[in-house]
Amino acid sequence: MGAGHGHDHHKVSADSDRRWLAGALAVIVTFLIGEVIVGIVADSLALLSDAAHMTTDAASIVLALLAIRLAARPATGRMTFGWKRVEILSAQANGLTLLLLAAWLGYEAIRRLFEPPEVHGALVLITALIGIAVNVLATWMISRADRSSLNIEGAYQHILNDLFAFIATAVAGLVIILTGWVQADVVATLIVVALMVKAGIGLIRASSRIFLEAAPDYLDPEQVGRDMAAREGVTEVHDLHIWEITSGSPALSAHVLVEPDHDCHAVREDVAHMLDHEHHIEHVTLQVDHARPTVIGIGATEPENHCGEAHGPRHVPRTHAAHTH
Template sequence: MGAGHGHDHGVTANSDRRWLAGALAVIVAFLLGEVIVGIVANSLALLSDAAHMTTDAASIALALWAIRLAARPASGRMTFGWKRAEILSAQANGLTLLLLAIWLGYEAIRRLFQPPEVHGGLVLGTALVGVAVNLLATWMISRADRTSLNVEGAYQHILNDLFAFIATAIAGGIIMATGWARADVIATLIVVVLMIKAGIGLIRASSRIFLEAAPAHLDPAKVGADMVAVPGVAQVHDLHIWEITSGSPALSAHVLVRRGFDCHTVREEVAHMLAHDRHIEHVTLQVDHVQPDVLDIGARKDDNCGDTHDLHGSHHLSSGQGN
């Protein structure tokens, strides 16, 4: 027996697309001018910002594509639809942050020993405009649904770019005041550290979903304990909790019901508890009446079929094990 629920995220998806598209337009417009100024000023910090903004634009474009793809209904072999496309996008964003950080880190260290002449005034002026542009883009994306790992990936790109422009502006001011060209390199290295931190976070979060791990906010042991606490539940076996995409937890389990209780009623009560208390609404439950000789943790014979069933996944016993 199963209980499942579907949800229409169309309004949120359309809103996310509008905010992301607006941020993309702002970034591309500024990016073209920054590349020119960075070359004229001979500033690695500005060129690194421009390179980062290029990945920003690509990350937003990828996020927009993933949102459109994830909106496709389930069909054929894609029984969950294309929702995992958003997680692929988030992982791609994390990887690009790490790869870009490696390249910028290498170039910054090389320039640390042989710093070129940098035009501090151009660096400072462009960086200040960049701060304003990124503040606007960051605000736009923050208006979208950041519980989506896909949107969060694009947001982290933009947020790191904002930090980069702030560091670059400080470096430009130092160069203008003191002539110390290495400030440009130091600003780049600070941004590299932030990019590595954000990239690792995105890859770790997306990998948890690909590996079918339980969401970080859901402890399977506690969820199992809540399920066996529902009146009439004797045991819960084969409990699995995973995420289809970020913010969409799913659960499946085999529930054994005490004699004298109605399986349908118990299933509905367990499903209601999971939705209300744990916010798990995509639930699939196999429900059977328990038999006196199957209250063990080894192989058992199901109530409605004659074959034995080897347990997989976690299992939980009610505190009272009588029928």
């Protein structure tokens, strides 16, 4: 019953995420068409950069929607984890597009610093103000989805940066109207570029950690190992690996050695229960074996039934650590 409820909750959550993303996509595409026309008429790089950014916004949402659909597929054949990592590919693609777009806009902005075109400040201001309203609505819609998913967070960062871009563009349009200083359009673009670079690097760093099988930021492998070794009956924990299948789905595997007079099955259940309730790791694979009696003796060397090549540090109860020192 518990497992079925979890699947139902995930399905409802995914359906809700799709609805919010689709709503934001409709709002963005409608405005995007009008902004491109106004940007060309006003000859505003800031507006055209916003339009280019909104194009990637729309693409990022489409990508996120596709990723959600693929991630919902069951694990079959060679895809033993299913398609959940497609969401991480989507997040990394969003980060890369932000950086590539920032590079192009940065180059174009610097070029226009030396050859500023005539910019229609009034058109820029009016369009930017409408853009702020549109992006506030789209940002709110996506914020209603599950942002713990790196896939959805990638789409959210795109929209949020576009909101900042429109605010900067509105200020630039007002400055041009009041002072005639057309370079304000370029300054606004460079501000947007800086924000895009920051968001893009953050998304690539977070998604790369998952691809490299690194432990998630919110889990300390050393502390997890110590907590496992501290459970009653455990003499040692090694080959401890912690990674994320996709954002928010941590997994753990380890080799646990148990005192000869303790029940391996009971110890395994106790350790798994602790990992679930104290560290929120549900996907746990534990190899549990009885340790040889020599592992308990004072001054004992490596037990004979260790793995041939244990990966990572060993974790032992503090009392045993004190004996070995």
